[in-house]
Amino acid sequence: RTAPLAAPLPAPASVPVAVPVPQGPEVPDGEVREGYEEVPTVPWWDRPEGLDERRRGRPGGRLLLYAVALLAALLVTAVVGAVALG
Structure with missing residues (x-):
């Protein structure tokens, strides 16, 4: 048995990934939102x-x-340098 040569490719950055939202008083149980908000x-x-x-x-x-x-x-700086160096 051989190891895979490459890791699986990640999802493209432009496609939002659904992630579970931490539960709180304002979030219904099991609600899923997009991975980013515009x-x-x-x-x-x-x-x-x-x-x-x-x-x-x-x-x-x-x-x-x-x-x-x-x-x-x-x-x-140039004037001071010119005066100092003569």
Whole structure:
């Protein structure tokens, strides 16, 4: 008798697997739910007005700020290095 050469293939990730739900007061006995639940999200362009008043800028504003700060730090480092080395 020989051992199998390969392990059995797992189920594809896109197919939900039914798993038993832990029993609690709100779950009927023996109920089975999907292995994952879809959480609906709303993209930033479809959000209602006034949902988040403190983020008025464009979505890439924070990334642009970080890029400018990094460029300024590199420029300061280059100037200090040039002055120190003559």
